[in-house]
Every structure is written in C-alpha cells, then in structure tokens.
Amino acid sequence: MQMLDKLAAITGAAHVLTGDDVVKYSADWTDNYHWSPLAVVRPHSTEEVSAILNLANETNTPVVPVAGNTGLNGGTSADGALMLSLERMNSIREIRPDARIAVVEAGVVLSQLHDAAEEHDLIFPLYFGARGSAMIGGVLSTNAGGSNVLRYGSTRHLCLGVEVVLADGRVMNLMSELHKDNSGFDLKDLMIGAEGTLGIITGAVMKLMPKPITYATAMVAAPDLEASLVLLNRLQSATGGMVEAFEFMPRIYMDTLKAMFPETREPFDDKYEVNILVEIATTQPGMATPGENGEVPLTRALEDTLSELSQDGLAIDAVIAQNEGQRREMWDRRERAGEVLLSTKPLVNHDVSVPVDKVATFLQRMTQKLAEIDVSAQQCTVSHLGDGNIHYAVWPSTENKDTHFAITEAVDDVALDLGGSFSAEHGIGLSKLDSMARRKDQIALQMMHAVKLAFDPKGLLNPGKVLPPL
Ligand SMILES: Cc1cc2nc3c(=O)[nH]c(=O)nc-3n(C[C@H](O)[C@H](O)[C@H](O)COP(=O)(O)OP(=O)(O)OC[C@H]3O[C@@H](n4cnc5c(N)ncnc54)[C@H](O)[C@@H]3O)c2cc1C
Structure with missing residues (x-):
C-alpha cells in the first residue's frame, strides 16, 4: 500500500488531505514561509497519532505537527513532510x-x-x-x-x-x-x-x-520607561501583586495603528511617546464592592497610585476604563500589534527579553546602534513591559539582507550584554536558527542535540527546527 492509503486506513480517507485541500496549511501567519507538504493528516485520537508516527518511522517520513498555525517563526514549515494536524482532537x-x-x-x-x-x-x-x-x-x-x-x-x-x-x-x-x-x-x-x-x-x-470579580484598566502616559517601572512597582506594592498586565505602546505604533484603522480612538487628547496599558484585577469581594461613596476599592487603588505618580512627575496623563466597552477598546489597541507590525515591509522582527529594569537601556542602546546601521530605519517596540519582553520590530529602509542581519546581530548583542535572551516567547522555529547557533551556549546546544537523538534517532520530527546543525 502507498503511504497515503495507509494513512487513510488509520484516519479515514476524508482526513488525509492533498492538492487544493492543503493550501490553507501551506503558509504561516506572517506569510514569510511557504511550503508544499506531502499531505495533511488529521487524526482524531491518541491511538491514531500513535499509528501515524509508527508508520512514519517505518517509512522514514518526516512529520511536522500543526495546531492553530499562528506561530510567528516558521515552526510549521513542512516542505515534503507529512503535516499532522491536531485540529480534530479538540475535546x-x-x-x-x-x-x-x-x-x-x-x-x-x-x-x-x-x-x-x-x-x-x-x-x-x-x-x-x-x-x-x-x-x-x-x-x-x-x-x-x-x-x-x-x-x-x-x-x-x-x-x-x-x-x-x-x-x-x-x-x-x-x-x-x-x-x-x-x-x-x-x-x-x-x-x-x-x-x-x-x-x-x-x-x-x-x-x-x-476568576477576577473586577478589573481596573487604564491607559497611562509616562515621561519615560524608567517612570513606568516606578508605576508598575508601586502598583504591585499597593495591591499586593494584583497587576495582571503592563503593556507598552510607543508613539510610532499609535500613529501606524491609526493610519491602518482610522476608526481607532487615541487614548488621550495629546500625543505621548510612552503609552502604557495597565490592568489590575481582584478576586476579593472587599476590593470589588463599591463603598458608600460609590468607589470600587480596586479602582481607587489605581487612582491613588496614579495620582501619587502624577504629583511626582512620573505620570503625565491617564484615563481609566469606566466600563467593559472602554476596557475592550484599550485591549483592542494593543492586540492589533501583529497586524500593524506586519503591515510595513521589509520588517526585521525580534522577540527579546531583558531584566525588567533594563528595558529602557536596551532601547537607548538600540536607538544608537540602529542609527549607525541604517539611519533611516524605524523601530516600533510594542512590549510586554511588565515581564521585560520586547517585541523589537525594525522597518529598515532597504531590502538588503546584510543590513537585516546586522540589525539582528546588534539586537542580540545588546540583549545578551544586558543579561537577556534573543528568544522570549515565540520560540526558535526557523527564523531564530542563526541566533541560536551564534548565541546559545555551545555546551547547551550539544546537550540539546543529544536529547534530540535520544527521542528522535532518525530526525523525523519537525526536522530543521530549533536546533542549528552543530
Ligand atoms: C496576532 C498574534 C498574536 C500573538 N501574540 C502572542 C503573544 O502575545 N505571546 C506569545 O507567546 N505568542 C504570541 N503569538 C504567537 C503564537 O500565537 C503562539 O506561538 C502560539 O503558541 C502558537 O500556537 P498554535 O496553536 O498556532 O501553534 P502552531 O503555530 O500550529 O505551532 C507552533 C509550533 O508548535 C509545534 N506544534 C504544534 N502543535 C504541536 C503538538 N501538538 N505537539 C508538538 N508540537 C506541536 C509546531 O510544529 C510549531 O513548531 C501571536 C501570534 C499571532 C498571530
């Protein structure tokens, strides 16, 4: 029996896709990677996955698992490989x-x-x-x-x-x-x-x-990132660690967002460089129930901290969401980052992390380095600021690959010099293999290869991803 017939015998022919049916599985969300898989198989149970991998092992067929295919680093790229989609195992x-x-x-x-x-x-x-x-x-x-x-x-x-x-x-x-x-x-x-x-x-x-009973969500404009860190730490102290999210959006992001989605409202009347989305939440009824004056204690804690910071010159503007609609509007602004960054090409994207008190230094150093590499390049750094994860995106002025490489080198250099990582939350896939080869501890890489050999001696599982050749 041919491979596809054998797969059909495991899952039923309806769940072995080829030809036009695999088109939607043949590119990633960023549209940077395109491939032609051998087929896409969609098992319904662990037993079926087991039978498929057993067959792949016997026939030396490479297998690439795919879930939602929203990964941002080419991890599901599967030229000539069998894609194994988990979408039917959804209970x-x-x-x-x-x-x-x-x-x-x-x-x-x-x-x-x-x-x-x-x-x-x-x-x-x-x-x-x-x-x-x-x-x-x-x-x-x-x-x-x-x-x-x-x-x-x-x-x-x-x-x-x-x-x-x-x-x-x-x-x-x-x-x-x-x-x-x-x-x-x-x-x-x-x-x-x-x-x-x-x-x-x-x-x-x-x-x-x-589940939190109540959220207090605000947009805050700070004079700089150092001041935002004071806001984060004071809020954590004032609430006993109730900060759920602390996200940074720079001016260039706000402007590009507005240009792409004209219906988007600016958070403030004035325009600021440092725009922070902060959210705190409580599960304690005492913090969520309005007092006699109608104030919700959680919101009061946020207001008091913001007002203290304002007096100290560490917050220049703030607006607190008054209802779920306004909260959603604040989040929508932030969650469009993926679309906004990809809207302009070329894009050299990074997903680095540094200690939370080093984010400002990272950006200062990168501003200087970027000007040396490509004076007309623009940087747009939407960040999960509260955990030090910087999505450092650069729109270079040129398609020149050497320039793009030099930018990534500089980003990796600065991040590592500050005790950071070249890969915070999106993984390695294909796009960070170079950084992995140059920057990861070489002994750690050797041990990772040893682990890979133990689990996958034939190198059939998602080949070419995560581990650069030694
Ligand atoms: C708009 C947008 C916003 C995003 N925001 C964030 C964010 O804030 N934080 C963040 O961390 N990520 C973010 N991402 C990246 C992405 O959503 C995550 O990486 C997500 O975890 C990928 O899930 P997925 O189901 O789409 O996996 P896929 O893209 O299908 O797969 C990801 C990797 O996992 C492997 N894989 C898939 N399923 C399995 C399995 N069952 N067993 C073994 N390996 C498997 C694949 O081969 C691939 O290498 C964002 C992406 C988009 C498009």
Missing part, C-alpha cells in the same frame, strides 16, 4: 473545579478553554491576540507567554501534565495532576517549548485560576 476531557484543573486534548483552541473555564467561575489565564485560533498543543510547544505572564507565568507554569506520542509511535503518559512530583527527570518540561521536535503532544492537564 475538553474533563474540568475539575475543586482541583482547579482542565484535562484537554491538544487541539482545544485557547478561547474554547477560556469559555469552558468561565462556566465554572474560573479562568485559564493565558491571553494573546491569536487566542481564537492557537491551540493547547501549539501554546505548550512554543511555551507561549502573552500579556499576563507577570501574574500567572507562561504556559509552562500553567501545565501539570502532558501526554506525548514519541517518534516511533510509543505513547508517553505524563498526565500528572500533581503540584509536586519529583519522580526523576522532568520530561514534561522538556516537551514544553520543544516545538514538536521531540514528540507530539496529544493531551495536557492545565491549571485553572479563580
């Missing part, structure tokens, strides 16, 4: 509110889990613009971050267990529901962030958190 097996866990299949869409958790007055606290498409298998495999990392951690911190199908089809059951489990090497954590190079995640146990 929430169980939610146990008392244990604060959800047991899910890898194809559950992030927003599907959000809705399911809310039915139990709980949240799954991983939020970002692509939540309507990204799936649990994808967010685990990239260890996605998003806007709420400073309060809840990244996907790794929200996962208790995983089920993984290995390259030869064996199923590794690590579906722990435990908060403490020191039974040998932590293979779960090895699978998280591995981008499908070590195994295919088919199920997971995810943590749920209490």
Whole structure:
C-alpha cells in the first residue's frame, strides 16, 4: 500500500488531505514561509497519532505537527513532510473545579478553554491576540507567554501534565495532576517549548485560576520607561501583586495603528511617546464592592497610585476604563500589534527579553546602534513591559539582507550584554536558527542535540527546527 492509503486506513480517507485541500496549511501567519507538504493528516485520537508516527518511522517520513498555525517563526514549515494536524482532537476531557484543573486534548483552541473555564467561575489565564485560533498543543510547544505572564507565568507554569506520542509511535503518559512530583527527570518540561521536535503532544492537564470579580484598566502616559517601572512597582506594592498586565505602546505604533484603522480612538487628547496599558484585577469581594461613596476599592487603588505618580512627575496623563466597552477598546489597541507590525515591509522582527529594569537601556542602546546601521530605519517596540519582553520590530529602509542581519546581530548583542535572551516567547522555529547557533551556549546546544537523538534517532520530527546543525 502507498503511504497515503495507509494513512487513510488509520484516519479515514476524508482526513488525509492533498492538492487544493492543503493550501490553507501551506503558509504561516506572517506569510514569510511557504511550503508544499506531502499531505495533511488529521487524526482524531491518541491511538491514531500513535499509528501515524509508527508508520512514519517505518517509512522514514518526516512529520511536522500543526495546531492553530499562528506561530510567528516558521515552526510549521513542512516542505515534503507529512503535516499532522491536531485540529480534530479538540475535546475538553474533563474540568475539575475543586482541583482547579482542565484535562484537554491538544487541539482545544485557547478561547474554547477560556469559555469552558468561565462556566465554572474560573479562568485559564493565558491571553494573546491569536487566542481564537492557537491551540493547547501549539501554546505548550512554543511555551507561549502573552500579556499576563507577570501574574500567572507562561504556559509552562500553567501545565501539570502532558501526554506525548514519541517518534516511533510509543505513547508517553505524563498526565500528572500533581503540584509536586519529583519522580526523576522532568520530561514534561522538556516537551514544553520543544516545538514538536521531540514528540507530539496529544493531551495536557492545565491549571485553572479563580476568576477576577473586577478589573481596573487604564491607559497611562509616562515621561519615560524608567517612570513606568516606578508605576508598575508601586502598583504591585499597593495591591499586593494584583497587576495582571503592563503593556507598552510607543508613539510610532499609535500613529501606524491609526493610519491602518482610522476608526481607532487615541487614548488621550495629546500625543505621548510612552503609552502604557495597565490592568489590575481582584478576586476579593472587599476590593470589588463599591463603598458608600460609590468607589470600587480596586479602582481607587489605581487612582491613588496614579495620582501619587502624577504629583511626582512620573505620570503625565491617564484615563481609566469606566466600563467593559472602554476596557475592550484599550485591549483592542494593543492586540492589533501583529497586524500593524506586519503591515510595513521589509520588517526585521525580534522577540527579546531583558531584566525588567533594563528595558529602557536596551532601547537607548538600540536607538544608537540602529542609527549607525541604517539611519533611516524605524523601530516600533510594542512590549510586554511588565515581564521585560520586547517585541523589537525594525522597518529598515532597504531590502538588503546584510543590513537585516546586522540589525539582528546588534539586537542580540545588546540583549545578551544586558543579561537577556534573543528568544522570549515565540520560540526558535526557523527564523531564530542563526541566533541560536551564534548565541546559545555551545555546551547547551550539544546537550540539546543529544536529547534530540535520544527521542528522535532518525530526525523525523519537525526536522530543521530549533536546533542549528552543530
Ligand atoms: C496576532 C498574534 C498574536 C500573538 N501574540 C502572542 C503573544 O502575545 N505571546 C506569545 O507567546 N505568542 C504570541 N503569538 C504567537 C503564537 O500565537 C503562539 O506561538 C502560539 O503558541 C502558537 O500556537 P498554535 O496553536 O498556532 O501553534 P502552531 O503555530 O500550529 O505551532 C507552533 C509550533 O508548535 C509545534 N506544534 C504544534 N502543535 C504541536 C503538538 N501538538 N505537539 C508538538 N508540537 C506541536 C509546531 O510544529 C510549531 O513548531 C501571536 C501570534 C499571532 C498571530
């Protein structure tokens, strides 16, 4: 039997796609990567995934897993490979509110889990613009971050267990529901962030958190990034760590957003360089219930901190959302960043992290370096400022690849010099292989290759991703 017939025997012919049916799987969200897969197979169960990988192993067929295909680094690029889509494995097996866990299949869409958790007055606290498409298998495999990392951690911190199908089809059951489990090497954590190079995640146990009763959300204009850090730290102290999100949008972003979406309202009457979206939230009724004067204590805490900062000259303008509509408007501005950055080409994009008190220094140094490399280039740095993650995007004045390379070199240099990383939350995929080769500790790279060999001796799982050749 031919390969496709054998696949059809596993999943049914309707779930082995070829020709025009694979077009939507043949490019990434950024449109930077295009490929022609051998076929796309859409299994419905762990057993089917196991049979497919067993077949791929016997026939030496490379396999690239795909979940929501919203990754930003070419991780699902699959020229000539079999793409294994998790989209039909989309059931929430169980939610146990008392244990604060959800047991899910890898194809559950992030927003599907959000809705399911809310039915139990709980949240799954991983939020970002692509939540309507990204799936649990994808967010685990990239260890996605998003806007709420400073309060809840990244996907790794929200996962208790995983089920993984290995390259030869064996199923590794690590579906722990435990908060403490020191039974040998932590293979779960090895699978998280591995981008499908070590195994295919088919199920997971995810943590749920209490649902905030009230949010207080504001746009704040600060004189500079150092002042914003004071705002963040004072708010954390004033509220006992209730800051959920702290996002930075520079002037150039606001202007480009407005040009692209003219209906977007500016947050302030005046225009500022440093625009911060800050959100705090509480699960405590005492902080959420209006007092006799009608004030909500949580909102009061935000107002008081802002007013203190204003007196100290550390906040120059602020507007607090008065209802859910205004809060949504603030978030919409921020969550359009992906579309806005991609609107202008060429784009040299980076996803670096530095210690939170080094963000301003990073940007100062990069402004200087960028001017030396390409005096007409523009930088647009929408950032998860609260956790030090800078999406440092550059619109160079030229298509010249050497210039683009020099910009990335400079970004990596400055980030690493400040104790940062060239890869914060989007993973490596194809786009950061150069940085991985040049910047990652060489011994660490050798050990990663050894791990890859142990899990995938034939190199069939998502080949060419994450690990540059030694
Ligand atoms: C508008 C927009 C906003 C975004 N904002 C953020 C953000 O704020 N923070 C952030 O971290 N990311 C962000 N991203 C990036 C992206 O959404 C995340 O990387 C997300 O985790 C990818 O999930 P996915 O389901 O689309 O995975 P895919 O893109 O399908 O896959 C990602 C990688 O994981 C592998 N993979 C997929 N499923 C499995 C599996 N079951 N087992 C093993 N490997 C698998 C794939 O081969 C690929 O290498 C954003 C993307 C967009 C388009």
